[in-house]
Amino acid sequence: MTALAEPDILCSELVRIFTAQGVEVQALQGLDLRVERGELVALVGASGSGKSTLLGILAGLDTPTAGVAQVAGHDLTTMGRRERIAYRRRSVGFIWQQTSRNLVGYLTAAENIALAHLVAGVVPRRERASRAAGLLELLGIGELADRRPAELSGGQQQRVALAVALANGPRVLLADEPTGELDETSSAQVLEAMETVGREHGLTTLVVTHDGAVAEHVDRTIRIRDGRTSTEVLRSTRTDAEGARVRVAEEFAVLDRAGRLQLPAEFTGALGLRDRVRLSLEPDHIQVRQGRSHGQGGQGERQDGEDAR
Numbered sequence: 412m413t414a415l416a417e418p419d420i421l422c423s424e425l426v427r428i429f430t431a432q433g434v435e436v437q438a439l440q441g442l443d444l445r446v447e448r449g450e451l452v453a454l455v456g457a458s459g460s461g462k463s464t465l466l467g468i469l470a471g472l473d474t475p476t477a478g479v480a481q482v483a484g485h486d487l488t489t490m491g492r493r494e495r496i497a498y499r500r501r502s503v504g505f506i507w508q509q510t511s512r513n514l515v516g517y518l519t520a521a522e523n524i525a526l527a528h529l530v531a532g533v534v535p536r537r538e539r540a541s542r543a544a545g546l547l548e549l550l551g552i553g554e555l556a557d558r559r560p561a562e563l564s565g566g567q568q569q570r571v572a573l574a575v576a577l578a579n580g581p582r583v584l585l586a587d588e589p590t591g592e593l594d595e596t597s598s599a600q601v602l603e604a605m606e607t608v609g610r611e612h613g614l615t616t617l618v619v620t621h622d623g624a625v626a627e628h629v630d631r632t633i634r635i636r637d638g639r640t641s642t643e644v645l646r647s648t649r650t651d652a653e654g655a656r657v658r659v660a661e662e663f664a665v666l667d668r669a670g671r672l673q674l675p676a677e678f679t680g681a682l683g684l685r686d687r688v689r690l691s692l693e694p695d696h697i698q699v700r701q702g703r704s705h706g707q708g709g710q711g712e713r714q715d716g717e718d719a720r
């Protein structure tokens with residue numbers, strides 16, 4: 412496989428089991444994920460579905476129980492201590508929900524970026540000041556370089572956090588609920604900033620979020636359910652009959668390599684599908700029907716369930 416064809420984030424059959432007070436919790440249950448170079452992808456899912464667990468593994472903070480996890484050419488499952496440090500310093504940038512976790516409170520915006528430059532040590536010393544100014548300018552906060560976090564709004568702090576995350580020139584940006592503490596306007600500004608820098612710097616970005624507005628800013632939204640990818644919404648721009656450009660969103664269920672897919676809860680709920688279902692192969696689709704037989708009461712087996720095309 413050529414280097415160009417490799418995705419920047421690749422998870423395959425990823426499993427993470429936690430043991431707490433003798434009880435096992437399967438936070439990730441064979442998760443597959445592929446994010447191509449330069450993509451901006453949102454990861455959504457109910458509380459407890461495994462989003463933070465996945466991000467912890469991708470950030471190099473935690474190791475999976477089984478499966479494959481690769482980011483920017485690094486194999487996170489076999490990585491030694493030195494490679495892990497280099498990976499965290501140079502290959503990935505992070506933004507966390509809590510603004511206080513992203514920035515050092517007693518340093519100004521410019522000093523926070525300078526500190527990140529110092530730690531990563533990848534940008535030549537003479538270029539650091541102009542790189543920092545350029546980043547803040549690109550993020551629309553050029554005039555705030557000399558302010559400390561307490562003198563900035565939450566949205567401005569997250570944009571400074573973005574500049575800090577990008578200071579080491581990472582290939583991949585991981586963001587955990589970056590707009591979780593922000594109002595609508597500030598969220599939109601942060602998301603637009605992420606889109607802009609992603610484009611300008613050719614970044615691959617994965618944003619974990621509960622924020623529905625994020626979907627408007629990304630090409631792909633991946634939903635996790637019970638520690639596994641369940642659905643994906645792809646967005647594209649098309650030209651309609653009148654020649655106007657319209658954004659189109661299409662939802663797909665994710666079929667893993669073992670042939671498993673998760674039926675949306677609203678589909679199974681609407682048709683009372685549970686325990687077992689009948690499948691039949693039709694010329695261009697698969698039909699899924701209730702599995703109960705006549706003798707078991709309720710709706711009969713001949714009632715149609717749902718068609719999986």
Ligand SMILES: Nc1ncnc2c1ncn2[C@@H]1O[C@H](COP(=O)(O)OP(=O)(O)OP(=O)(O)O)[C@@H](O)[C@H]1O
Nearest residue numbers: 429430431436438457458459460461462463464465
């Ligand atoms: N360190 C841990 N020890 C034991 N169980 C854990 C640990 N971390 C996470 N879990 C469990 O793993 C599951 C997934 O948790 P995770 O935090 O990844 O979900 P999440 O989708 O990020 O949720 P939220 O949106 O609320 O942050 C949950 O059942 C959680 O209780």
